[in-house]
Amino acid sequence: xxxxxxxxxxxxxxxxxxxxxxxxxxxxxxxxxxxxxxxxxxxxxxxxxxxxxxxxxxxxxxxxxxxxxxxxxxxxxxxxxxxxxxxxxxxxxxxxxxxxxxxxxxxxxxxxxxxxxxxxxxxxxxxxxxxxxxxxxxxxxxxxxxxxxxxxxxxxxxxxxxxxxxxxxxxxxxxxxxxxxxxxxxxxxxxxxxxxxxxxxxxxxxxxxxxxxxxxxxxxxxxxxxxxxxxxxxxxxxxxxxxxxxxxxxxxxxxxxxxxxxxxxxxxxxxxxxxxxxxxxxxxxxxxxxxxxxxxxxxxxxxxxxxxxxxxxxxxxxxxxxxxxxxxxxxxxxxxxxxxxxxxxxxxxxxxxxxxxxxxxxxxxxxxxxxxxxxxxxxxxxxxxxxxxxxxxxxxxxxxxxxxxxxxxxxxxxxxxxxxxxxxxxxxxxxxxxxxxxxxxxxxxxxxxxxxxxxxxxxxxxxxxxxxxxxxxxxxxxxxxxxxxxxxxx
RNA sequence: GCCUGGGUAGCUUAGCGGUAAAGCGCGUCCUUGGUAAGGACGAGAGCCCGGGUUCAAAUCCCGGCCUAGGCUCCA
Numbered sequence: 001x002x003x004x005x006x007x008x009x010x011x012x013x014x015x016x017x018x019x020x021x022x023x024x025x026x027x028x029x030x031x032x033x034x035x036x037x038x039x040x041x042x043x044x045x046x047x048x049x050x051x052x053x054x055x056x057x058x059x060x061x062x063x064x065x066x067x068x069x070x071x072x073x074x075x076x077x078x079x080x081x082x083x084x085x086x087x088x089x090x091x092x093x094x095x096x097x098x099x100x101x102x103x104x105x106x107x108x109x110x111x112x113x114x115x116x117x118x119x120x121x122x123x124x125x126x127x128x129x130x131x132x133x134x135x136x137x138x139x140x141x142x143x144x145x146x147x148x149x150x151x152x153x154x155x156x157x158x159x160x161x162x163x164x165x166x167x168x169x170x171x172x173x174x175x176x177x178x179x180x181x182x183x184x185x186x187x188x189x190x191x192x193x194x195x196x197x198x199x200x201x202x203x204x205x206x207x208x209x210x211x212x213x214x215x216x217x218x219x220x221x222x223x224x225x226x227x228x229x230x231x232x233x234x235x236x237x238x239x240x241x242x243x244x245x246x247x248x249x250x251x252x253x254x255x256x257x258x259x260x261x262x263x264x265x266x267x268x269x270x271x272x273x274x275x276x277x278x279x280x281x282x283x284x285x286x287x288x289x290x291x292x293x294x295x296x297x298x299x300x301x302x303x304x305x306x307x308x309x310x311x312x313x314x315x316x317x318x319x320x321x322x323x324x325x326x327x328x329x330x331x332x333x334x335x336x337x338x339x340x341x342x343x344x345x346x347x348x349x350x351x352x353x354x355x356x357x358x359x360x361x362x363x364x365x366x367x368x369x370x371x372x373x374x375x376x377x378x379x380x381x382x383x384x385x386x387x388x389x390x391x392x393x394x395x396x397x398x399x400x401x402x403x404x405x406x407x408x409x410x411x412x413x414x415x416x417x418x419x420x421x422x423x424x425x426x427x428x429x430x431x432x433x434x435x436x437x438x439x440x441x442x443x444x445x446x447x448x449x450x451x452x453x454x455x456x457x458x459x460x461x462x463x464x465x466x467x468x469x470x471x472x473x474x475x476x477x478x479x480x481x482x483x484x485x486x487x488x489x490x
Numbered sequence: 491g492c493c494u495g496g497g498u499a500g501c502u503u504a505g506c507g508g509u510a511a512a513g514c515g516c517g518u519c520c521u522u523g524g525u526a527a528g529g530a531c532g533a534g535a536g537c538c539c540g541g542g543u544u545c546a547a548a549u550c551c552c553g554g555c556c557u558a559g560g561c562u563c564c565a
């Protein structure tokens with residue numbers, strides 16, 4: 001029963017450290033402390049979770065039961081905390097995803113393998129289009145690669161030796177294949193397929209590439225942690241003298257994306273992990289280049305020791321979700337190893353062969369995780385440009401159905417629906433609100449006679465006698481400017 | 491993968507040894523309603539899967555799968 005305490009005492013004895021012991025009534029234990037003098041000093045208490053935890057945080061150790069709780073100075077602070085906690089749960093993307101028919105993850109199709117339903121894919125499609133526009137402007141060329149490769153490729157890239165535990169690998173006849181956990185080897189193979197001059201670089205490849213990683217079962221969670229996900233991937237093949245310029249340009253793209261979604265972000269430099277390929281010199285040089293960019297632009301950043309990819313150091317961006325947790329997403333990774341393994345080269349000004357530098361980058365990170373974050377960030381109330389259903393027309397009675405369809409037709413460049421069910425206006429408004437539709441158009445006899453509409457937004461503001469054209473013009477602007485809230489009535 | 495809960499109608503849940511329930515949604519009908527739930531009737535359930543205990547299992551036991559919260563790992 002006191003095995004753990006004895007283990008700790010033995011260690012303290014070895015290190016000649018002072019031992020502290022705390023008592024509370026009849027109960028006592030080793031503790032670094034400090035403790036309150038009496039439990040009476042603790043304010044309102046609420047127990048929150050009960051969970052297993054590895055002894056001293058090591059997977060190899062046995063598990064112990066840990067009880068989580070919180071305490072506040074007075075009752076109202078505790079209530080406040082619990083309310084905010086409940087508020088956060090309301091934003092849960094799994095709950096909203098279900099309510100809005102965005103996606104499902106089903107037993108029959110397997111764990112961590114999300115299915116996107118039409119409304120969810122509509123949002124994803126907008127996200128894809130947005131980043132594709134950015135890529136076009138920045139000189140990227142789109143490529144496409146299969147989901148499966150022979151493991152020869154994974155041996156060559158180093159994934160087999162460093163990443164096989166997380167890969168789906170299977171035999172087909174006498175050959176061994178693996179689902180791709182990353183898109184880079186495929187892109188490297190494309191680059192390798194022809195010869196390049198120093199004048200051609202940088203070469204920038206982009207792909208919305210689906211990848212597969214066999215995460216531990218207990219880690220899977222909604223869209224935030226899955227087995228199959230899509231990266232808005234980009235791989236650059238550049239000359240060493242182009243590093244700083246290219247990294248800077250990518251960082252501008254990332255910041256552009258994050259600001260479009262009004263996201264607070266932080267960045268961090270992740271350095272060499274234990275399991276990695278390449279020489280010390282290569283790693284030091286790579287880390288130095290990234291630091292230079294960060295220093296040069298006077299950006300604040302953390303350093304995450306040993307958190308880099310096995311092929312190179314990276315700059316990771318993190319943003320906050322509704323619960324205030326930070327998620328990884330956008331990333332810029334330098335890679336001095338893949339070019340070596342694939343024997344990549346270009347002919348320099350000196351007519352000699354040189355090795356290009358590779359950059360891996362993603363603006364969203366994975367669509368899945370970014371989508372999840374957006375759902376919670378907006379609580380499902382997407383900006384107009386993202387909303388699965390942008391406008392809903394509500395006829396006051398069946399007599400106005402014809403006019404309702406006529407009006408909807410005027411908005412056929414938007415995602416518009418007519419609520420043609422037999423029910424009261426109140427019910428239709430309620431339903432549109434529950435479905436988080438940004439705008440409702442209400443048409444009755446008055447509107448039909450005047451040839452105009454009434455407009456209502458999801459803030460419950462409304463306006464009568466609106467000209468169809470005026471509202472349509474506004475919608476176009478609001479959508480194209482990617483405004484974050486419906487503002488026709490604001 | 492490891493601990494502790496949970497899987498019942500399309501959704502949210504009640505029932506916890508003895509004829510499967512409710513609300514929402516859906517269908518039909520009545521109603522034609524002016525800014526956040528009008529009414530009636532109805533359809534809809536292999537009670538996660540496989541074993542076991544019992545006269546009898548959604549309910550108890552064992553195993554598996556999925557899921558939630560943690561732990562450990564990651565986009």
